[in-house]
Amino acid sequence: MLALYRSGRQAEALESYRQGRTLLMDELGLQPGEDLRRLEQAVLTEDPSLRLVPTAGTHLRDTEPVPGESAADPGPDAAADEDARTPARAAVPRQLPVDTADFVGHQQLVAEVEGVLTDTSRVRAPGIVVVTGRSGIGKSTFAARVAHRLAESHFPDGQLYCQLRGGRADPVDPREILGRFLRALGLPGPAIPDSLEERGEIYRSMLAARRILVVLDDAVGEEQIFPLLPGGHSCGVLVTTRARLTALPGAHRVTLDILDEQGSLELIGNVVGAERVGGEPEAARALAAAVGGLPLALRIIAARLAARPHWPLASMVQRLADERRRLDELTHGEMTVRASLALTYDGLAERDRTLLRLLSLTKGSTFPSWIGGALLDVPDAYPYPSDLLESLVDVQMLDVAGVDATGELRYGFHDIIRLFARDRLAVESDDTERRAATRRVGGAWLALVGEAQRRVFGTRYIDGPAVRWNPPADHVGTVLGRPWNGSTPNSRTSA
Numbered sequence: 001m002l003a004l005y006r007s008g009r010q011a012e013a014l015e016s017y018r019q020g021r022t023l024l025m026d027e028l029g030l031q032p033g034e035d036l037r038r039l040e041q042a043v044l045t046e047d048p049s050l051r052l053v054p055t056a057g058t059h060l061r062d063t064e065p066v067p068g069e070s071a072a073d074p075g076p077d078a079a080a081d082e083d084a085r086t087p088a089r090a091a092v093p094r095q096l097p098v099d100t101a102d103f104v105g106h107q108q109l110v111a112e113v114e115g116v117l118t119d120t121s122r123v124r125a126p127g128i129v130v131v132t133g134r135s136g137i138g139k140s141t142f143a144a145r146v147a148h149r150l151a152e153s154h155f156p157d158g159q160l161y162c163q164l165r166g167g168r169a170d171p172v173d174p175r176e177i178l179g180r181f182l183r184a185l186g187l188p189g190p191a192i193p194d195s196l197e198e199r200g201e202i203y204r205s206m207l208a209a210r211r212i213l214v215v216l217d218d219a220v221g222e223e224q225i226f227p228l229l230p231g232g233h234s235c236g237v238l239v240t241t242r243a244r245l246t247a248l249p250g251a252h253r254v255t256l257d258i259l260d261e262q263g264s265l266e267l268i269g270n271v272v273g274a275e276r277v278g279g280e281p282e283a284a285r286a287l288a289a290a291v292g293g294l295p296l297a298l299r300i301i302a303a304r305l306a307a308r309p310h311w312p313l314a315s316m317v318q319r320l321a322d323e324r325r326r327l328d329e330l331t332h333g334e335m336t337v338r339a340s341l342a343l344t345y346d347g348l349a350e351r352d353r354t355l356l357r358l359l360s361l362t363k364g365s366t367f368p369s370w371i372g373g374a375l376l377d378v379p380d381a382y383p384y385p386s387d388l389l390e391s392l393v394d395v396q397m398l399d400v401a402g403v404d405a406t407g408e409l410r411y412g413f414h415d416i417i418r419l420f421a422r423d424r425l426a427v428e429s430d431d432t433e434r435r436a437a438t439r440r441v442g443g444a445w446l447a448l449v450g451e452a453q454r455r456v457f458g459t460r461y462i463d464g465p466a467v468r469w470n471p472p473a474d475h476v477g478t479v480l481g482r483p484w485n486g487s488t489p490n491s492r493t494s495a
Contacts, residue, residue: 014191095160132396134396137296143215147215161217166241218241283313341397348395356397358429374441376388451476
């Protein structure tokens with residue numbers, strides 16, 4: 001191993017160790033001794049103590065012993081060429097995707113994430129940042145911007161990047177990702193072991209003494225990320241995901257939100273030109289409002305307008321006015337809002353997809369937690385009514401809009417996601433399913449009003465043939481604890 005390494009053949013030195021370990025295990029049932037393990041670690045990390053480069057007035061035999069070599073070892077022939085005894089320089093990967101020149105917004109979050117990744121007070125663990133947000137919010141663009149800003153100044157030994165395809169049915173296996181990373185770090189293919197565990201060991205060893213930034217884009221869950229985490233504090237990890245990952249130890253989480261009006265106008269102006277935006281300020285504001293400040297949708301609108309400089313901004317406002325065609329208009333080249341949302345939608349369980357579609361039937365800006373059970377006709381399937389909706393919140397397809405006067409959560413849609421859900425409803429649901437779901441929700445409201453009347457007046461005034469759907473009893477007790485939501489019935493403030 002030592003001779004191979006000093007000849008600049010690091011991969012073959014490691015392969016020699018693997019063969020020796022396999023032989024020991026197969027023939028004797030023993031692990032390699034401490035000296036061999038120390039030498040393997042030194043080869044992996046390119047420990048300077050392994051180099052045998054004489055200085056003026058120093059004989060080769062006078063150099064200090066290295067792991068696995070006694071002081072009496074004569075070492076290679078002193079007359080050999082010096083370059084043959086010095087290991088080849090480690091590969092420096094530069095895998096980051098292109099930075100977006102017209103990036104806007106989130107300046108405070110950019111500074112926050114940079115602070116975490118460059119924090120020198122960490123003793124052992126790497127800096128880990130998890131960036132979450134709904135589809136089309138710009139997570140990948142945000143990560144690329146931060147990574148490029150830190151690449152040379154704080155992670156000069158390289159940057160590793162992989163698209164993990166978390167929103168698809170076939171996310172990338174961590175074993176495959178480790179193989180890519182090890183090759184990028186300079187380990188030849190034949191030296192890369194087969195098992196996930198061995199690849200992880202070599203990966204962590206190769207990163208132990210280096211300052212490398214690892215960018216993991218669109219992760220599906222913690223189990224996909226754990227094998228890809230460096231072991232040392234000199235590295236940083238930047239993860240983007242649609243899911244709310246909370247099980248990564250020591251990770252700092254940031255959530256990207258939609259752009260405000262100023263940021264939306266700046267993004268449009270960066271693409272089509274500030275003059276066009278300044279010439280039609282009302283139309284520009286209407287465009288931002290029509291897509292709810294969603295960066296992907298704004299970029300598509302701006303790209304379409306840039307491709308057609310003869311179009312006034314007001315013409316695009318007219319195109320987006322019809323909600324039934326709005327998603328069709330939000331397409332330009334490979335950028336498609338419908339396709340972006342479909343990545344998350346297709347990864348949902350069947351019940352969650354059905355619920356998302358049926359929730360688009362609601363007309364109000366927000367809705368109560370029990371409505372999920374009514375739409376699916378499962379009043380007692382979960383301990384709490386909100387449990388059905390929380391799985392959609394976890395993947396950013398539904399928002400928590402606030403808490404009502406009783407302490408119950410209320411939920412709502414981003415306008416674009418509501419349109420997407422209606423689009424899927426029209427394609428994947430029939431009229432019978434939609435009518436039945438609507439009747440159950442109406443029946444639930446009637447049941448609540450009737451129970452409120454009984455508690456206040458002692459009788460139910462609303463009657464009729466409509467079928468009632470009863471929300472969970474505990475929830476009814478909470479909501480109707482104070483039916484008038486006031487100190488006396490005379491306040492006439494309905495709950």
